[in-house]
Amino acid sequence: MKVLGISDNHNAGAAVVIDGRLVAAVNEERLCREKNRLGFPALAIAEVLRLSGLRPDEVDHVVVAGDITPCFFLRLIPHWHRGAKNHSGQFGVLFDLYTYYQVAARYFALPYQLDRRLSRALLVRRLTPLGLHAPLGFWEHHQAHAAAAFLGxxxxxxxxxxxxxxxxxxxxxxxxxxxxxxxxxxxxxxxxxxxxxxxxxxxxxxxxxxxxxxxxxxxxxxxxxxxxxxxxxxxxxxxxxxxxxxxxxxxxxxxxxxxxxxxxxxxxxxxxxxxxxxxxxxxxxxxxxxxxxxxxxxxxxxxxxxxxxxxxxxxxxxxxxxxxxxxxxMSDGGLAAGAALGVDAAKPAPLADAYLGTEYREDEIRRELDRWGLDYTRPARLAEEVAARLARGEVVARFHGRMEYGPRALGHRTIYCRPDDPAVNDWLNRRLGRSEFMPFAPMVLAAAADRCFVGMSGGRYTARFMNMCFDCTAYMKKVAAGCVHVDGTARPQIVDREHNPDAFAILAAYERLTGTPVLINTSFNMHEEPIVMSPADAVRSFRQGRLDWLAIGPYLVRARP
CATH class of the missing domain: 3.30.420.40 (ATPase, nucleotide binding domain)
Incomplete structure (x- = not known):
């Protein structure tokens, strides 16, 4: 079965599941370039269908994650929803009223059913111009979260x-x-x-x-x-x-x-x-x-x-x-995937990776580099070239393959830096226009994980996606002071050749040069922007962030003096 999942609340998005396998998932923010975009995800729907090779008429089922979140009125007027969310505040009366409405609607059932029925009619009207005529269903918000967590x-x-x-x-x-x-x-x-x-x-x-x-x-x-x-x-x-x-x-x-x-x-x-x-x-x-x-x-x-x-x-x-x-x-950005997996009656199976988004061909990348008039080479051994520059203390942005799904940069839309400078959090954040209190996350070779962290056995799978802190060993504190927090913890991404071949190649090459199996990995974006999606996004952030090098696809671009 071919299922299209959509979510139209906070950090809206779309996902496609085919015969129990999650094959594409993208959040609307990456396409429209507005952080945590809410509302009907028309761009994301078109993109996941393209990525999965489906025509709209080939979709067997469409499922919306969220019965009455957002409610019909907010679905009807999404610009008002965005304004209210941005300006009313967490202490405002609108927040309290919305909470009371949602709780009361669920308790009394009739307003819940009426709201969902009105929302269904509205969403059918929005899906029809996209060529989507498959049966439309709903999955409750937390039901979709649960399906994502368990089935993935x-x-x-x-x-x-x-x-x-x-x-x-x-x-x-x-x-x-x-x-x-x-x-x-x-x-x-x-x-x-x-x-x-x-x-x-x-x-x-x-x-x-x-x-x-x-x-x-x-x-x-x-x-x-x-x-x-x-x-x-x-x-x-x-x-x-x-x-x-x-x-x-x-x-x-x-x-x-x-x-x-x-x-x-x-x-x-x-x-x-x-x-x-x-x-x-x-x-x-x-x-x-x-x-x-x-x-x-x-x-x-x-x-x-x-x-x-x-x-x-x-x-x-x-x-x-x-x-x-x-x-x-894990947050509302993943609801579309959870709803689609649940409707497809998938069996629990770990995700091989989170690279479920957009990918660009070499000629598309080259065309963007030429448009900007950038000087670039095509090294035969790109990973070794990147590692050599990192070993010299230079900063390299990496744009490769399919975009990550979720809030973390996992090597495909990433900025790399060597990990041993305790001041890196200050000077690199200034370049990127950020203000952060937690240090940059480390990327660590899987073979070295137990040498760097305590208690890996209970979170090794989750650490592949950078979603958990661990206490650092004395060795980690010594070789990677730039990514150890004041409380002695770090939030690592553990990489291996099977699941992260590109990141693994760069990190392994860096270890051969320096003896250190760790690099700093931070998201490739400027402050308050979504992580880059396209070559155009990558070049713009590379230039604005005053980074030293951009490794984009098979090409290596040097910053202009």
């Missing part, structure tokens, strides 16, 4: 946990993944859970952009003292009797009232540290409880909460857990 994961039987702000009136679910591909839901908690606005509100309070800059809070947390302010945060979020505490009166959750007012004027490092500490306490207790109750030691995770790589480390370290798998596109 490495276990035939697993504890399935989903958690995010809210989708279709829910914030968290627990399920059992069975070998036939079924995810049996055993628990769900409504959007009135305190977990819903928890991290995004602190993100906004610290002056960052909610639903985008939560990673900055995670990085900042390592610089603060979490214990001092943790009692304030525990007023809101705790684990209690199998679930999370509930939101109280929304007035008590505004900046001017309730416990939040006590945080005003506190050092932002301490606020971030307390926020992270209490999140880890609550979520680890939640997962440990359900692992014991269901007697399941392998866990798969999806939902925006699990973009938090420090939290994922704490879950891996639980004595109840044997191994943790996080779906590579």
């Amino acid at each position: 994961g490495p276990f035939s039987r697993a504890l399935v946990i989903t958690a995010d702000a809210m989708g279709d009136g829910l914030t968290a679910t627990v399920g059992i993944g069975h070998p036939d591909g079924r995810v049996e839901r055993v628990f769900e908690q409504s959007g009135m859970a305190a977990l819903n606005p928890y991290y995004s509100r602190v993100t906004e309070m610290l002056g960052f952009v909610p639903n985008r800059h939560e990673g900055k809070v995670t990085g900042l947390a390592a610089y603060g003292d979490g214990e001092r302010l943790a009692p304030l945060f525990r007023r809101s979020l705790r684990f209690r009797r199998g679930s999370f505490t509930r939101l109280g009166n929304p007035i008590g959750h505004s900046l001017g009232f309730g416990w939040y007012r006590h945080l005003v004027g506190e050092p932002r490092e301490d606020v971030a540290a307390a926020c992270q500490l209490v999140l880890e306490e609550a979520v680890t207790a939640f997962v440990a409880h359900w692992a014991r109750r269901l007697d399941l030691a392998d866990v798969v995770l999806a939902g925006g909460i699990f973009e938090n790589v420090k939290l994922n480390q704490r879950l891996r370290e639980l004595p109840e857990i044997r191994e943790v798998s996080v779906f590579p596109n």
Whole structure:
């Protein structure tokens, strides 16, 4: 069966599954160049059909991830949705009203069914001009997250946990993944859970952009003292009797009232540290409880909460857990893939890689380089040439093969740098116009992973997709000081020849030259832009970032003096 999955909420996208295999997946932001674009993903739909070699009339089924998230009104007027999301804030009345509507609609059923029926008619009208006339169905938000986590994961039987702000009136679910591909839901908690606005509100309070800059809070947390302010945060979020505490009166959750007012004027490092500490306490207790109750030691995770790589480390370290798998596109950007896998009744199977996006031919790349008037060569041994420049301390951007699916750059749209300069976080971020508190991530040869990190056995699969922190060994701290955080951790991507041949070749060549099996790997994009997709995007970011070299396809481009 040929299934097209789409999601039209935060970080919208599309995916194609053919006979149980995920063959293409792209988020709309990469094509329209607007970070976390929401709304109907027309560009992404066209692109995944092209990548999978399907005509619209060959699609057997179209599935939308999300019944009433977004609701019909927001689907009808997406520009208003974008404006409200960007400007109303996490403490605004619109946020509270939307939460109440979603929860009430789910509880009373009739408004839920009416909203979905109206949305179906609207989406049929938008799909028809694209030539898509296949039957249209819906998959509930957390059902799609669960399918992505389990069916794209490495276990035939697993504890399935989903958690995010809210989708279709829910914030968290627990399920059992069975070998036939079924995810049996055993628990769900409504959007009135305190977990819903928890991290995004602190993100906004610290002056960052909610639903985008939560990673900055995670990085900042390592610089603060979490214990001092943790009692304030525990007023809101705790684990209690199998679930999370509930939101109280929304007035008590505004900046001017309730416990939040006590945080005003506190050092932002301490606020971030307390926020992270209490999140880890609550979520680890939640997962440990359900692992014991269901007697399941392998866990798969999806939902925006699990973009938090420090939290994922704490879950891996639980004595109840044997191994943790996080779906590579764990937040709402991965919903389309989950819905498509679920509808196709796929069996659980680990993803070989996350290279599911757009690829460009050599002549298309060459034409773009000529258009910019750039000087380039076509080395016979490109990996060795790149490694030599990295060994000299130069910065090389890499554009190769199919684009990654998800928030991480995994070697195909990547910027490489040597890892031993502790100041690299400052000077390279200045070039890229970024402000980050967590250091750049390391790319590490699989054969050297246990030499560099502690506890790899519980997260080796997830580490292929850079979705978990690990404690660094003394050796790692010595040879790669530029990518070790102040708390002694790093968020590695583990590469091998089978799954990442291009990255493996460059890193292996670098190790032969320097003796170090580690490189810095950061995403190839300027600040507040999506990761580059096309050769044009790559050349523009290469020039704006004042990088030394661009290895694009088989070509090597030197920056102009």
